[in-house]
Amino acid sequence: MSHLIYVLIVGAISGWLAGQIRRGFGFGLFGNIAVGIVGAFVGNWVFGQLGVSLGAGLLSTILTSVIGALLVLFVIGLIKK
Structure with missing residues (x-):
């Protein structure tokens, strides 16, 4: 349960920062x-593919999520265009 709350808080912060x-x-x-x-998953995947940590x-979790959210x-x- 606490992991879910952590994910929601990090997701909210990351999404807000990206916005x-x-x-x-x-x-x-x-x-x-x-x-x-979604940005957290994308960021982790992209950095994993590039071999970057x-x-x-x-x-670092928030930074990775923000970068992923910006990509999203x-x-x-x-x-939308």
Whole structure:
């Protein structure tokens, strides 16, 4: 249960940060959580494929998730055009 809460909090922070970086791409609280969670998976996959590690801990997890969320928002932007 605590892992789920951790994932939701990291997802919310990451989605919100990505929405702030890419202005106009905020999706509200639940949308930002979803973008952040999907971004965490995307970021982990991309960095794993590249053999890159940003370290361990909460800050690196959030940074990886934000980068992944930015990639997700970029793809959403392409699809919306």
